[in-house]
Amino acid sequence: MIILYGHIPAWGLPDMSPYVTKIDCYMRMVDLDHELVPQPGGDLTKTPKGKLPVIDDDGTIVADSSFILEYLKEKYGDPLDGHLSDQERAIAFSFWRMMDESFYWYLIQMRYRRDEDFALYDPFWSIFFSSVPPEERAEPVRAFRENILNEFFYSGRGRHSTEDVEHMAFREYDAVAMQLGDKPFMMGDTPTSVDASFYSFLLHAMRVPFESPIKDYGNSIPTLVDYLDRIYNRYYPELAEEKSNVV
Secondary structure: OEEEEEOOOEOOEOOOOHHHHHHHHHHHHOOOOEEEEEOOOOOHHHOOOOOOOEEEEOOEEEEOHHHHHHHHHHHHOOOOOOOOOHHHHHHHHHHHHHHHHHHHHHHHHHHHHOHHHHHHHHHHHHHHOOOOOHHHOHHHHHHHHHHHHHHHHHOOHHHOOHHHHHHHHHHHHHHHHHHHOOOOEOOEOOOOHHHHHHHHHHHHHHOOOOOOHHHHHHHOOHHHHHHHHHHHHHHOHHHHHHHHHHO
16 A cells, blocks of 8 residues: 655645645546555655655655656556647646646645635644644744745745736636636546646635635636536545535
8 A cells, every 4th residue: 555645634625735635636546545644743854855745655755746646657557648649748747737836826825825814724733833832833833934935935926916916826727727628627538647636726726715816716617616526526435425414
């Protein structure tokens, strides 16, 4: 069994990181036996690249979602993408990169830029900073947020106003919706690996408690709403059943 190390589940998501969610979704799509193991309060300096996800495949350690995907395809085959033409592979790769390297920053704005959004992390600080006395947690929490916002600024996105960043997000939603069209999956009638990326980042933007025009815009596009439901019901049946029982 492959061990997939992530952060922790939060806000109804399999993991609070879209990159961890992406690999979990991909392994569900290709039916790879794996276990998602949370690393609450883990020391990321001990991971190969100082971040998650990381997989442990019988002693082989691979870090970073892109390298993990390449490793899994090379070792276990590529049942999802084998039928794609070279041009389709190029399109899928470009969208994968857009979600990883661009759309990601819209999630950062949704979570970190406003105090009221960042406050949604409050229930988790006792987990992430369990070794720090409660009365001393304010400083590491402040430093954590400041570090993320510095990355946001130096990425270029954080130099723009909130409204301008929202506008950029809307345009990328439009591109995703145009690529999907009336197809059930992004590249056609069957799922491909890029669907794991689309699903993860759209899920983290559209199905979270962070209220934002970015969230609202995605949910205003019926085909994207249906797309999320389609993958959720197909690959996360235990969560879908749990949700239906609650309702």
